[in-house]
Amino acid sequence: MMLELAAKHGAGYADVRFERTEGSGLDYRDRELKEAVTSSDDGVGIRALYKGAWGFASTNDLTKARLKDAVAKAVKIAKLCALSVREPEVLGPVKAERARVDWPPRKDPMDMALEDKVAILVKVDRSARTVKGVNAVSVGYYDCKVECGFFSTEGAAIVHHTAFTSLQANIVAKGRGHISSMRLRLGGTEGLEVLDGQDPIEGARDMAQRTVRMLSGKRPPSGRLPLVADQDLTGVLVHEALGHACEADAILGGDSILEGSMGKKIASELVTIYDDPTIRGAFGSYPFDDEGVRTRRKVLVEDGVLREFLHSRTTAQRLGMAPNGSARAESYSARPLVRMSNTFMAGGDRKLEELLEGIKLGVYAKGSRGGQVDTAKGTFQFNAQEAFLIEKGRITAPLRDLSLSGETLRMLADVVALADDSRVGDPGYCGKGQWVPVGDGGPHMRVKQAVVGGG
């Protein structure tokens, strides 16, 4: 009904996304369950294209009148945009898929009572608190099942069912006049089997010990020093510094340092980087993107050479490339944007010990508290979650609040060795006006020099 109405209003193309989510979330802090929320949400987003311009409207008021209103508004906005559009948007050709895909959880979170989920959180909390020096612990949990429908005037009709489950523990330690904090994250596009892969109870104890160790951390040195990054931090660097610059909307907006670099060498030849939404169970996976494009693995950088950007149908068309299923929307109420999925660097052939060899003075940095980049300038800044000094090829004293910054291309060129231990982990949410679940990772990586500071 909505698609026909959009066409009647004059839209050249329109698509409708329906989403229904049922989920539960728990927040256990200070030995108390602060939040136990069950929810149901549904809504519809409609996107209309008129003479090269988009209009978008969404509503979770699903009365017939309101739906008609939303269609009319989407087309009206598109028509107004069309008046000023200089470079009309054209959809890159894709197959109009008619498919139903289910990624059912092996252990359905809906089958577990809220009480039993709480019991897991309590165990994680207790496990962390067995470590002396731990001052505060918070454990969060979220699961949901999502039903998505995608329908377009080109004839696409896709329904997919997916599930998300995630658990996060934040641990704060206090002592010696300092405070340190770390975070453990598990998550996947699956059910409670997420907790089978890595035991959160063991993980929390280990994390707690490491958090306490950071209290005795020294102030990091500042200046340019050799850096060895662990898998999680490599993942964050890959995601933040390179991945965002590969987003084709950034390229077209004049907001990426990689503009004009396709096919050129932009990194050390050791560097190969993938973005892969098809890894079953990984947090950033999805079977179809939010333009109805079937997903596949993308090689962003191969042996140091820039090979592929991340595309929506329109960015692909504009750059004369093929759509590759990278258009994602946070929910029915958001229009799809070019986004990453699971972004990671392929491993090398060394061991961690070999990476450390020959470093007189450097830093070993693990994980990240998050980071940000300026994709136009190609600069980045991150705080490592955990860090150590490297002295004479050995990991020595812990360092407090290490911060890293630098230039993306210089860092990528300065990658001098990679370990053979690449993995995709560290589930998180990437923010770009909208939040989408992503995974990132890579191997242990040695960089000739990076700007370090902090403490």
Place this chain on the structure above:
Amino acid sequence: MARSKVPGRDLVPLCRRAVKVAERLGIEAEAFASMAWEVETEIDGSNITIGTESMDFGVGVRVLKDRRVGFAYTSVPKDIARTVRNALSASRLGVPVDFDFPSKARLPEVMGLVHEDVLHIDTEKGFELTKQVLEGAMSVRKDVHVPSGGLYYGIERFAIVNTMGLETDHVGTVYSVSANAVAGEGDKSSAYESVTSRAMDIDVFEVGRKAADLAVRLQGGRALKGGKMDVVFTPSALAELLSHTLLPAFFGDRVATGESYLKGRLGKRVACKGLYIEDDGLRPSGLGSARCDEEGTPSRTTVLLKDGVLKGFLYDLASAARYGKRNKDPNGAGSTGNGLRPGFRGVPIAGSRNVMIEGRTKAFDRIIASIDRGVLVHDIMGAHTANPASTDFSVNSSVLFMIEKGEIAYPVQSAMISGNLGEMLMRIGALGDDVRCVSGGTAYYIPSVWFRNVQVTG
């Protein structure tokens, strides 16, 4: 104005339905419904490529059973009864609480929350205004790119009905303009400008012009020789930093959990003499203003810092009942009217409304003139990596200028600024005379602030 003129559903009946279900079950309950209707036109590159309209509404139900709280929400009206029952089963797992939902009370009036001109912006007018943002940017230099930015306007609405007889609702308009401008080829520099108001009183052309002007002035950034030096944060850079360091330290529940460096320092000097910080839920036309907070407690003004001395914290119902007394906080006898929610999908938590900072003030130009060596920082990134429990931070900026011998000397390519904000409050040189509203999570009405002796790394 009559509520009926505002677009969208009337939320009170929706809340009443939930409360009626609760009454039949014989439990105390509160229904909070919210609605956000917004229209957005976005700039992408050098044209307006997309507009969006969205309508989001739903209801969150909190129940109190045997002094335990349970919560559930839905955006599906036919699920309301089920949602009340879900909240009830969640309450069995909830923590014991010692508060009641607020009863019916006379709520203060707040002026300037609804501006009819915002309600009457039609789609065409929205596009016209967005074009002016672009024109503003282009007026500086033709080759300036505006990769993002635009116009946003809409209505926020909420209603609360509880079994204590409280029934109230809130309506406010929001109007916001932003531009992210990029200048230069090869050596690119970018700058962001954003202004938000309850009324259509923003010079949209000026927003585009300012962003572009800053981006152009940043061209030819030089490397910086690091060290300890003076740092002036503009209001927008300061707001970003405060949100991740100082501000959370005032939130009642964080104090109790030891996640605030201000714990146990009530009545003590925590900042330089003369520094005054307040949170005002009643500020006329304030972006964080409403007659009551989002659990029905009347709004008020709360002094946080006076003459550099810590005066109090901010509480919602739960944190006041549990920690306010223990903290011996004169503010903490009850909620300070700071129970805020992320819409109907979340439970209330203590947060700030409109934050104001005052103190020893100097004209902005005179501050610059007083600095022998320092940086003027317009924007920072990475503030979210700060440690809110200690206020240690380390942020990067590529939107900054070197100050030498009392003059803004040249743009700096990029620098890292690190320190401890709590300690830095003791080393404030002066506040600027350039108070402006910055919105980001909470609303700030703050000036530029000059800090002495801060670590800056090139």
